[in-house]
Amino acid sequence: MSGRVTVVGLGPGDPSLLTESARRALDGATDLIGYFPYVARVPEREGLVRHASDNRVEVDRARHALSLAAQGRSVAVVSGGDPGVFAMAAAVFEAVEQGEPGWRDLAITVEPGITAMLAAAARLGAPLGGDFCAMSLSDNLKPWEVVTARLEAVLRADFVIALYNPISSARPWQLGAALDLAAGIRPAETPVMFARAISRPDEAIRVATLSEADSAMADMATVVILGATTTRLIPREGKPPFVYTLRSVKGVA
Template sequence: MSGWLAIAGLGPGDEALITPEVTEALAKATDVVGYIPYVARVAERPGLTLHASDNRVEIDRSRHALEMAEAGRRVVVVSSGDPGVFAMAAAIFEAVEVGPAAWRALDIRVLPGITAMLAAAARAGAPLGHDFCAINLSDNLKPWDLIERRLRLAAEADFAMAFYNPRSKSRPEGFAKALDTLRQACGDARPVIFARAVTTPEEEIRVVPLTEARPEMADMRTMVIVGSSRTRIITRDGGPIVYTPRSVPA
């Protein structure tokens, strides 16, 4: 039997947000590969082997998955959210590009998922209702000066911004520097949404002005969304609605 490789997004956390396409691929898989907490979300069953590994071995994980698919296994590589957004799809294709020619002939599919960015935006209202950008604040794979430059340019262009991986225990100073950069570049009290563990029982949504945002409000389970200068807040009982209008006056 010919093997195949599916790179699948498990969504932000709630099992109801896993797409039927991903559920079907998991039901047919012989092997599931991924970061330890993501693989833990996949139910064990006869005929399925789970391969969990550390988050810092993406290329090794990719090669392992490709080797199994080449050997005729039906492999699903899992990511949270969407696999093409700061996740495993790019790592797989990096391995394919420099790997054996046979890998280019494999049946490889990317199965999209609901990102934490979109889930967080939906919980808050519609803060990404106009032009926006997404920036990974981790400097593990790129230098901090590039992150800082992109923050300044995004603020200058008046994008709403969604930040992945804002603050880890090993680099808590990065998010503090990001907030300082934004305050200098924006010069206003843009709303900031801290959406932690969205769609899980630990979910917490907090909306504050940029002037009141603090580094300790975020961790690695937090999606941070900063509005544009046009972003609005509708106050109401039960929490505010944050949205960015669809148009900008000439």
């Protein structure tokens, strides 16, 4: 079989944050598969077939990509950010494991991208400067008790925590519960960063203290970063503060 699937990370949004390797993978594709706003980011060109779909069908989309590749097509599955971080790559490999045996012989590659927390951190300063975690706050794919057990573990161990999928119309209360849990463990003045649509025209950043932080500061396009006890603000005249996390830790966590 000469078909291929490349799972491509489009980065946070601005085309200048794409890698050259990802761009080449898009240029070489015959078919594009992905959630429609990501497919829409790729410029039209002759011979490129677009298969845009809704957000809630990751494994179906992955199977579609693999079956097109099995027919000899060169398929780019597009994800925002990095495809390996709460995005399409895991769904593609899940479909490979559960699907046709021949799919294992396809050329399947992943092109990494700038994931939301890295783009957000770069805009803010260096809030991920120490040990950190990335968690999805969605309880669509794991029980809420798992989310809270994990969150409590990393709050107590003083990791910086990037929360992906913090809120949606179907999951309106989970972020508030997570912030309440954090407020019971970390100091009230801990910086909490809400980074929305970084590098896109509707980019918005807000830095609050944990006691001010409110789930209304986030939406589906936001990554929320909870600072550690070593996360600091550098105030500036007439500009937003820099936020960074110390590289050093003095005592026991």
